[in-house]
Each structure stands twice: as structure tokens, then as C-alpha cells.
Amino acid sequence: MKALRRFTVRAHLPAQLAALERLSVNLRWSWDKPTQDLFAAIDAALWEQVGGDPAALLGQVGPGRLEELAADDSFVRRLDAIAADLDDYLTRPLWYQQLGGEQSGAGDEAGLPKGIAYFSMEFGVAAVLPNYSGGLGILAGDHLKSASDLGLPLIAVGLHYRSGYFRQSLSADGWQHENYPSLDPQGLPLRLLTDASDNAVLVELALPDGAQLFARIWIAQVGRIPLLLLDSDIPENEHDLRSVTDRLYGGDQEHRIRQEILAGVGGVRAIRAFTELEGLHAPEVFHMNEGHAGFLGAERIRELIEAGLDFDTALSVVRASTVFTTHTPVAAGIDRFPVDMVERYFGPDPGDPSVGGSRLLPGVPLDRILAFGAEDDPTKFNMAHMGLRLAQRANGVSLLHGRVSRSMFNELWDGFDPAEVPIGSITNGVHAPTWAAPQWMELGRELIGSDDLTSLRETEAWSGLREVDPGHLWWIRCQLREELIEDVRARVRRSWLERGAADAELGWTATAFDPGVLTIGFARRVPTYKRLTLMLRDPDRLARLLLDEERPIQLIVAGKSHPADEGGKALIQQIVRFADREDVRHRIAFLPDYDMSMARKLYHGCDVWLNNPLRPLEACGTSGMKSALNGGLNLSIRDGWWDEWYDGENGWEIPTADGLTDEGRRDDLEAAALYDLLERAVAPKFYDRDDNGVPIRWVEMVRHTLQALGPKVLASRMVREYTQKYYLPAAQALRLVIEPGRSDTAEFAVPFGAARELAEYRRRAERAWPQIKITDVDSYGLPDTPLLGSELTLTAQVDLGGLGPDEVVVQAVLGRVDAGDALFDPDTVAMTHTGTAESGHEIFTATMPLPITGSVGYTVRVLPHHRLLAGDNELGLITLA
Structure with missing residues (x-):
């Protein structure tokens, strides 16, 4: 029999352990090892079983074990100390507060924003909250964690997907299968936003044909940052509307536009409800992480029209305070909806056409909304164009991607050279406490002589690496590789069993891969431009590299293809079939169900991180940054972040055949260059050892990578740049446009006078x-x-x-x-x-x-x-x- 509904029942926590609840629901535990170790100490086997999820652990641990821990003075003292540390983290002044202190006395115009709203369609904060599919979501999660570490007054907004993205498995012949688990929000580190009467707060949106869409608001607390996740799977909705938030990137365009309307329009309404109930400042700056939530600008215009402004004045206010980040280097990756679909959702109610504007956004003219998304195809509504037209400030996510974006969107600034298009760039970064191995974090504490690692944001703090013995750096790298190989063997065995292999024929998995062999990782989403199978261009040559008796290599490959992308699934199948070959299966594997927990092991343990996209289609590519943070060397096409930070000593550049129109010929040339580098440069340097077995030249590249890239790849650097280059100017621009002033139609000072002046x-x-x-x-x-x-x-x-x-x-x-x-x-x-x-x-x-x-x-x-x-x-x- 199958249950109709799943829910989580927890044992009552003894008073002495009450702080465990608070620690479990604040996702700071996902990057704080002492907190993770505390939960592991409750029940090590169960901790492993639940995948390191405190909420799941507390949901399954027995009351007897909890009573035992409550009587353990040592455990209670440890709990109290960690809870006190969390309280200190949440309340003490951090970088943002100190930045405000430096500017105090400079007047309101120089003041920092009192609140920042950050919208994204996906957030990769922790594996236990699977609201992400790939790099965009992981970047958003790292943005929140670093914003918390820096003390920014940021509120994040997204959707709660009842089935997340999908869990990936493989068939016997290597074809990707998707399954969608039903996630019970009450079993996740979430709390429901409720009013003073303890009723769930709902946002409401008017849809076509008289339908109403309701959503409740779950809050994931990411350190200091509240992440609001809207959930439509509630009884107030009609059956078909309950599924609006069922899956990330699932369904047809109708499903997609409903999700994006809920994220944008509903997201603004959720923020208004949340800040009012919590007594927080309303955000002054609104940051769109991609164009998915672009309708937030139209909702803000509706609010201002309702407050008495005309459309153009409202638009001036919204533009001044909006930041748009594009992650899309190809036009095909932009969300585009049929214009008639947008007209149906934002047009007037057919039953009452006299109502100004749309039923969803009263007072906002449909033609003005359509103009935001206009492009060269009059039948399409372009969400990226909408984002750019609603934001006074925009950026790409690496220097190269900024250049690509300026050319890509040049049509919106017709007559200007691409270099003059007002789209800047801030290169992405990664959150070190999340992605750096504990061994590297411990070395950092030793080098700076403190448990507080905030000084690692500064380049000078990394200079101590010069004094570290090469043998010690190599010992850390070998230890991490061994841990990875142990994990890979278990995953390979599990995958073969799921594909129908018998236990008796899997003895080889116990010795598959070798902790002493050069280990290369390649893991990412599987769109065509990332070229998952470039390594298979010459399978015989790849096999020779894998099986070389003196200098072998081993390859670990992972990644998910979009469920609707049959071409991507075929690429995965090609890799799986090659990796199934009996002669090479101990040297290459495709690991299914790539997620944050698997990624962390790969970044820690791989010696080399491989990236071979079609240049310049990789906007940034942060996986290589995470590898570099762990002493991994990049072997990559000069694309994304690697184009600006490759220096000849922190890895290898794969030569490209840019401009070659024959794609097959281009792949042949670039694959040959990849094989040559592996055979003649990478492997020889790895296997060239001194009398102590240490590859001195390799370790010096590791040392240089950590020193040169360590401070650059940090998300704290990225968030500081957003604050100083985008958030602060946006807040200042907002304060200017809302000032009282004169207009052509009034001789006296009027509210929003500067905005009216600009609109006029x-x-x-x-x-x-x-x-x-x-x-x-x-x-x-x-x-x-x-x-x-x-x-x-x-x-x-x-x-x-x-x-x-x-x-x-x-x-x-x-x-x-x-x-x-x-x-x-x-x-x-x-x-x-x-x-x-x-x-x-x-x-x-x-x-x-x-x-x-x-x-x-x-x-x-x-x-x-x-x-x-x-x-x-x-x-x-x-x-x-």
C-alpha cells in the first residue's frame, strides 16, 4: 500500500537539548564544521544514513538517546558553546556594519542600503534542500552565505519545489532516468511564515479566467539571511494550481510563466508581508539573479501607481533601485514566452475591461508591460530584455561574459558600439567554508594563528603558504584523493547494482581506481556546449592514457541532463558505455545523481579539474574555482573566469580553434590538444617525484594556485564588489529619485519630485x-x-x-x-x-x-x-x- 501523504514526527527534545532545534533550522550548520560534528556525535551511523541532515536526524533519533545526551554534561556544555557561537555570529558587527561606520556622518546619500532583496529561481544552499539544478543555484546559495558572513541586510526570494529538481539514475544501457521524490517541507530546515494568530500568511495572485493562485511562505534561515520560498501546494488552490511549484524547470511554457509570475509578483508581495511581520526595513535595492523573476519590476510599478505615481515616474523609481545579473551567454538560454500568453496573464479582465491595466496588476497598462520584453521577433516576450529595461544597473559574471553580454544585447542600445553597452561584470566567487576541505581550513587557521578566517579575504593572508613544506601540501592532497577514491568505489558499486548487476560480479569495484593515480574530474550540467564527450573524440587514445603503465590517469565524470534534452542524455549514455568497458572501468566512471554532497568530494580530491566548453559560451564556470580552492589545477578552455585568471602557473590552457565554422573539425583539434596536454605536460609533472616521493614541480603549482587564486575566487570578494559597485549606487540613486522636487506641472515641491523630473x-x-x-x-x-x-x-x-x-x-x-x-x-x-x-x-x-x-x-x-x-x-x- 502507498501512503497518501508523508509527514515527519519528531521526538520531544529535553530542555537541556532545546538549542539543537535552533541549530538544526539555521542552515549555518551546512558550512560550520563544529555544528556538523555536534550532530554527528548524537548518532554517527544515523548521521551518515540521513546524509548529514540535522532536521532528519532529529526526526529519527530515539527519545532514549536524547535522554542519555541530556544527562551527558560534556555534550550539553559543547551544545551550549556552539549555540552561543551561533548567537554571536548572528548579532556581532561584521564587514557591512563596519563599512557603514566608516561612512557615518557622510549623510543619507552616502548611506548603505537598509535592505536588499535578492531573487533567484533556484538556490543551492545545502544538499538537504534540493532547490537547485546547477551553477546558477549554487552561485545563489554561495551569495547568501557570503552575504551572511559579511552582515548584509539581505532577504532572498525563490520558490519551494515539492520535488526539487530530480534524482538521476541510469538504466542498464546507460540512459538517464529521472525520478521526483516528494519533499515534506515539515521535514526540512524550514519554518512557516505565520501571522499574529498563528495562521499561515498567504500571497494571492489573480490569474486569467477568474482563477486565484495562493502561496504560503516557507523561510529557510541561511545564517543571517532569510530565504523566502513560495509554495503553491496548499488546499486553497484548485488542483492544477497546486502543481505550480512542483518541480524546478519542469513542465511546459504555461507552467513556466506561472512559476515566474509567482516568483516575481508573488515574491515582492511575500517580502512586503515578511518585513511587516518581522519589523524589518523594506528593501531599497532589488537584485534579479537572471531574468526569471523579471515581473517583480512590474509589481513594484503597480505598488507605486497605487500610491499615486504615474507609470513613467514609477518606472524611474524602480529602475534606479534595480540590479540585473545575466548568466546567459547564448540567446537560446533566455526564457522567451509567446506574446499572446503574456497578454492573457497581464491583460484586463474580459468580464470587466473597464479596469485600468491588468487584472493581475491593476493600473499597469498591458502595452507597457509588453514593451519591456519586446525583441526583434514581435511574437516573443524576452525575459532578459525585460530585466535589462527594468534595471538601471546590469552585469555579467566574468570579464569575458561581460563582453559577450554587451554584444549579445547590443540591439537594445542600437547605434552604440558593443563596448559602450551599459552592462558591466562581476566575476562569480565560491563560499570557502562550504567548498574547502577541512584540512585546508585547518591549515588556514594555523597560518593566521586564529580560528577566525575572515582575514583570508585579503591577499596578504595567503602569503604564509610560502613557508609550508612541500611534503605537507602533498600529504593533504594525497589524503583528500584517498577519501575521494573510497567514496567513488562505493558510488560505482551502488550504480552498477541499481542498473541490474549482480553482487557476485562486482568484486572488481573494491579495487577500482587507485589513490596513487593522477585523478581528473569533470562534473557539470550536460548542455551540448559544455561538450561532455570531447574526451571521447578519440576513444582509443583516451584508453591509452587511462591505461599507461608508467603514467596512468583516471577520470571521474558526473552531471545531469535536463529531462527534456534527449541530446544531453545521449551524451551521458556515450560516456557510460565507454566507462562500462571491462578494460577501462577501473579508470573511468560516470557517477549518477550529481549533487552538492558528491561535488564536495570531487572538488576536494581531484588533482585536475577539466573544463572544455565551446568558447565563449561558459559564462563563468565556478566548479573550477572550487577545485582551485582545494589545490586542484585547472585544465580548461580559456572561457569564463579562467580567461581572466589563468597565468600559466595555476594550470593549463587548452588551445581553442575559435572561428572555425566546422564544428566537427573544431572538436577534433581541441580534443587532440587536450590529449597532448595530458600526455606531455600534465601527467609527466604529476609523476616526476623527488627522493621522498613528492612531485616538487606539481606541488609548487598547487602552492601558487592557492596563493594566487585563493583570495580571488571567494564569494566574499564577489559580494563586496556587488555591495560597492551596484548595491550602494542603486540605494543612492533611489534616494535621489524619491526626493521631493519640482515638476513642470507644479510650482511647489512634490513627493517623488526628482523621479517625476526624470520621467518628464x-x-x-x-x-x-x-x-x-x-x-x-x-x-x-x-x-x-x-x-x-x-x-x-x-x-x-x-x-x-x-x-x-x-x-x-x-x-x-x-x-x-x-x-x-x-x-x-x-x-x-x-x-x-x-x-x-x-x-x-x-x-x-x-x-x-x-x-x-x-x-x-x-x-x-x-x-x-x-x-x-x-x-x-x-x-x-x-x-x-
């Missing part, structure tokens, strides 16, 4: 821009034979279409030209307004020295200018001579 300027600029013309450009001052440094004077006459000279910036653009007279890498010089011509056109002039030699050209352009814009390129308006 934007309307006038957009109306005027088609009429703006550069009617004449003259140059003089150059000698007959111009020399480097010779002065060039340009004068331009401009019809400003009714705008004033102080409402635009006119620039001279000077640089090299190609054979088609196109300027590249030009310099821009602001031209000065010097008067008005008889024609009524305004005169602008500039004098500049010639900065370069060769074929040089110039032009003049006009851009809008206003004190409340983040930059003169923000509106995407430009006129060229």
Missing part, C-alpha cells in the same frame, strides 16, 4: 530625438601633414529638437579606422556649447591632440544627459553625424 525628461528626450540632427561639422587647425600630437579642432552645429544644450552631451569621437572607414577603439571628447548660430542651431566645439598614428577618422554624436541617469548611454538614444 525621458518623455521629452524620446519625443525630441527623431528631430535631433547634426547639421554641420567643420575641422581646422591641422597642418598639411598631421603629426602625432597635432591639435584638431572640431565644431558642430546641432538641431536639438527642442531640448536645451544642458540636456544633451555632444561628443567628438576620434580613432583608427578600418578599410570600410569604421572607427574602432575610439576616444570620445566632450564638446563645449559655445553659442547659437543664426539658424537657431546650437554650436559645440572641442580641441584635442591626435593620440595615435595611422589611418585616423572622426565623427560627432549626440546623447541625452540628465543628472539622474546612471550614464549618458542609459536610454539607448544616440544621433550620429
Whole structure:
């Protein structure tokens, strides 16, 4: 018989152990080893059985064992000390509070945001809370943990998926199977948001055809950071709406848009309910981690319209305070919905078309919402375009990805060169306490002489590694490799049994893999561009590398393909079938059900981390960062973060055949380069040992990797950069636009006067821009034979279409030209307004020295200018001579 419903019943905790409940529901335990060790001490075997999950442990431990521990003074003292440490962590001033102290007295405009809202479709905080599928979610989880460690007043918002992503298994012939366990939120480290009467707080959304979508709010406490997870699987919903939050990235587009509306619109409403009940500051800054939650901007506009603002003024307020991060280097990876589907969800109620705006967002015109997501295909609504149009600040997740994004979204700033598109970059980072092996954390404590590892955020703190004996570094690496091999053997055996093998034929798994052999890891999601099977391009050559008698290698491969991606599943099957070969199965394995717990072992134990995407389609690729944090050396295509931080001594660059249009030929060339590196560079260095068996040259690369990359790859560095480059400017911009001020329609100060001023300027600029013309450009001052440094004077006459000279910036653009007279890498010089011509056109002039030699050209352009814009390129308006 099958149960209708699953729920968790716990034993009552004795008073002496009451703090265990608090420790179990604050996910700080997921990166705090003393807390993990405390729970393991309750019942080591059960701790292992439940996968290191405190909530599950407390749900299954017997009352007799709890009474025994309550009488154990040593355990109770240990519990009290760890609980006190958690209290101290949650309350003491951290980096953010100290940063505020440094700026105190600088006035409100210099103040840090009192609250930050962070929206993501997935969060990888801990394996016990499987709300993630891959890098985007793991990055979001690391962002929250580091925000907690730094003391940011951040609130995170996502969805609670009743079945998470999926659990992966393999068939006998190596085909991926998915199964979706039903997760009981009461058995997870979550608490329900309730009101003063202990009733669950619900958010409500109006859907088409009179339907109402309700969601309750679960709170996962990630250190200091509350993560709000919306859950539609409640009795208040009709049957089909209960499944809105059933699976991450499951279902059709109808299912998907409902999830994204709930995440964006419902997420804002959840924050409002949470901050009011908890007495917290409402967020000033809203950060979209990808475009999935883009509808949050439309909901915030609705709130402001309800408060009395017009649409354009509300948009000015929302844009000023919104940050958008794109993780997508390919257009195919962007969520795009049919326009008629968006019209159905955001259009007026057919039963009452007189209602302004949509039934879901009263007062917000449908055409304005559709304009946010407009793209070159008029039948599609583009969520990334919406994110960019609703955010005054945007970024990619590595330097290279920033460049790729500026080209990818250039169409939104038509007329600007890609380099001028206002999308910056902050390179991702990883949370060291989560991903670094305990041995490295202990070495860090020894080197800095303190249990407080916060100083490791600074580069100087890593200099002590120079004094560590090579033999000790090698001992740590060998110890971690041995632990990995033990784990791999158990997983290989378990996988073969699940695929139908008999126990009697699996004796070989006990000696599969070798703790003394060069171990290479390759684990990630399995979209085509990551090229899971590049290593199989020449299977015979790979087999020779695996089985080399003097310098063998062993490969551990893992990853999940999206359930709908048949091509990705076929790639997995190719790897599995090769790894099934009797001659190589002790040297290569595909491990199913890749998750955070498996990943941690791989990052700790692999000597080399392999990454071979099609450049430049890897936005960042943080798995290699986690390996580097554990002394692993990267062997990678120059893509994502590796493009900017590879230095020739921290790993190896796989040469690329960029620009080759024959994909098969490109794969052949890059696979051959990979084999050559393994055979001629990587393996020889690993097996070249001194008299003590230590590979000195290898260990020096390990030491250099830790020193050079350790402080760079930290998520604390990433979150500090977001704070200083994006959150602080966004808060300052918000405070400027909400200031009282004058408008064209009022002689007295009005609320949100600055925002009204900006909205009025934007309307006038957009109306005027088609009429703006550069009617004449003259140059003089150059000698007959111009020399480097010779002065060039340009004068331009401009019809400003009714705008004033102080409402635009006119620039001279000077640089090299190609054979088609196109300027590249030009310099821009602001031209000065010097008067008005008889024609009524305004005169602008500039004098500049010639900065370069060769074929040089110039032009003049006009851009809008206003004190409340983040930059003169923000509106995407430009006129060229």
C-alpha cells in the first residue's frame, strides 16, 4: 500500500537539548564544521544514513538517546558553546556594519542600503534542500552565505519545489532516468511564515479566467539571511494550481510563466508581508539573479501607481533601485514566452475591461508591460530584455561574459558600439567554508594563528603558504584523493547494482581506481556546449592514457541532463558505455545523481579539474574555482573566469580553434590538444617525484594556485564588489529619485519630485530625438601633414529638437579606422556649447591632440544627459553625424 501523504514526527527534545532545534533550522550548520560534528556525535551511523541532515536526524533519533545526551554534561556544555557561537555570529558587527561606520556622518546619500532583496529561481544552499539544478543555484546559495558572513541586510526570494529538481539514475544501457521524490517541507530546515494568530500568511495572485493562485511562505534561515520560498501546494488552490511549484524547470511554457509570475509578483508581495511581520526595513535595492523573476519590476510599478505615481515616474523609481545579473551567454538560454500568453496573464479582465491595466496588476497598462520584453521577433516576450529595461544597473559574471553580454544585447542600445553597452561584470566567487576541505581550513587557521578566517579575504593572508613544506601540501592532497577514491568505489558499486548487476560480479569495484593515480574530474550540467564527450573524440587514445603503465590517469565524470534534452542524455549514455568497458572501468566512471554532497568530494580530491566548453559560451564556470580552492589545477578552455585568471602557473590552457565554422573539425583539434596536454605536460609533472616521493614541480603549482587564486575566487570578494559597485549606487540613486522636487506641472515641491523630473525628461528626450540632427561639422587647425600630437579642432552645429544644450552631451569621437572607414577603439571628447548660430542651431566645439598614428577618422554624436541617469548611454538614444 502507498501512503497518501508523508509527514515527519519528531521526538520531544529535553530542555537541556532545546538549542539543537535552533541549530538544526539555521542552515549555518551546512558550512560550520563544529555544528556538523555536534550532530554527528548524537548518532554517527544515523548521521551518515540521513546524509548529514540535522532536521532528519532529529526526526529519527530515539527519545532514549536524547535522554542519555541530556544527562551527558560534556555534550550539553559543547551544545551550549556552539549555540552561543551561533548567537554571536548572528548579532556581532561584521564587514557591512563596519563599512557603514566608516561612512557615518557622510549623510543619507552616502548611506548603505537598509535592505536588499535578492531573487533567484533556484538556490543551492545545502544538499538537504534540493532547490537547485546547477551553477546558477549554487552561485545563489554561495551569495547568501557570503552575504551572511559579511552582515548584509539581505532577504532572498525563490520558490519551494515539492520535488526539487530530480534524482538521476541510469538504466542498464546507460540512459538517464529521472525520478521526483516528494519533499515534506515539515521535514526540512524550514519554518512557516505565520501571522499574529498563528495562521499561515498567504500571497494571492489573480490569474486569467477568474482563477486565484495562493502561496504560503516557507523561510529557510541561511545564517543571517532569510530565504523566502513560495509554495503553491496548499488546499486553497484548485488542483492544477497546486502543481505550480512542483518541480524546478519542469513542465511546459504555461507552467513556466506561472512559476515566474509567482516568483516575481508573488515574491515582492511575500517580502512586503515578511518585513511587516518581522519589523524589518523594506528593501531599497532589488537584485534579479537572471531574468526569471523579471515581473517583480512590474509589481513594484503597480505598488507605486497605487500610491499615486504615474507609470513613467514609477518606472524611474524602480529602475534606479534595480540590479540585473545575466548568466546567459547564448540567446537560446533566455526564457522567451509567446506574446499572446503574456497578454492573457497581464491583460484586463474580459468580464470587466473597464479596469485600468491588468487584472493581475491593476493600473499597469498591458502595452507597457509588453514593451519591456519586446525583441526583434514581435511574437516573443524576452525575459532578459525585460530585466535589462527594468534595471538601471546590469552585469555579467566574468570579464569575458561581460563582453559577450554587451554584444549579445547590443540591439537594445542600437547605434552604440558593443563596448559602450551599459552592462558591466562581476566575476562569480565560491563560499570557502562550504567548498574547502577541512584540512585546508585547518591549515588556514594555523597560518593566521586564529580560528577566525575572515582575514583570508585579503591577499596578504595567503602569503604564509610560502613557508609550508612541500611534503605537507602533498600529504593533504594525497589524503583528500584517498577519501575521494573510497567514496567513488562505493558510488560505482551502488550504480552498477541499481542498473541490474549482480553482487557476485562486482568484486572488481573494491579495487577500482587507485589513490596513487593522477585523478581528473569533470562534473557539470550536460548542455551540448559544455561538450561532455570531447574526451571521447578519440576513444582509443583516451584508453591509452587511462591505461599507461608508467603514467596512468583516471577520470571521474558526473552531471545531469535536463529531462527534456534527449541530446544531453545521449551524451551521458556515450560516456557510460565507454566507462562500462571491462578494460577501462577501473579508470573511468560516470557517477549518477550529481549533487552538492558528491561535488564536495570531487572538488576536494581531484588533482585536475577539466573544463572544455565551446568558447565563449561558459559564462563563468565556478566548479573550477572550487577545485582551485582545494589545490586542484585547472585544465580548461580559456572561457569564463579562467580567461581572466589563468597565468600559466595555476594550470593549463587548452588551445581553442575559435572561428572555425566546422564544428566537427573544431572538436577534433581541441580534443587532440587536450590529449597532448595530458600526455606531455600534465601527467609527466604529476609523476616526476623527488627522493621522498613528492612531485616538487606539481606541488609548487598547487602552492601558487592557492596563493594566487585563493583570495580571488571567494564569494566574499564577489559580494563586496556587488555591495560597492551596484548595491550602494542603486540605494543612492533611489534616494535621489524619491526626493521631493519640482515638476513642470507644479510650482511647489512634490513627493517623488526628482523621479517625476526624470520621467518628464525621458518623455521629452524620446519625443525630441527623431528631430535631433547634426547639421554641420567643420575641422581646422591641422597642418598639411598631421603629426602625432597635432591639435584638431572640431565644431558642430546641432538641431536639438527642442531640448536645451544642458540636456544633451555632444561628443567628438576620434580613432583608427578600418578599410570600410569604421572607427574602432575610439576616444570620445566632450564638446563645449559655445553659442547659437543664426539658424537657431546650437554650436559645440572641442580641441584635442591626435593620440595615435595611422589611418585616423572622426565623427560627432549626440546623447541625452540628465543628472539622474546612471550614464549618458542609459536610454539607448544616440544621433550620429
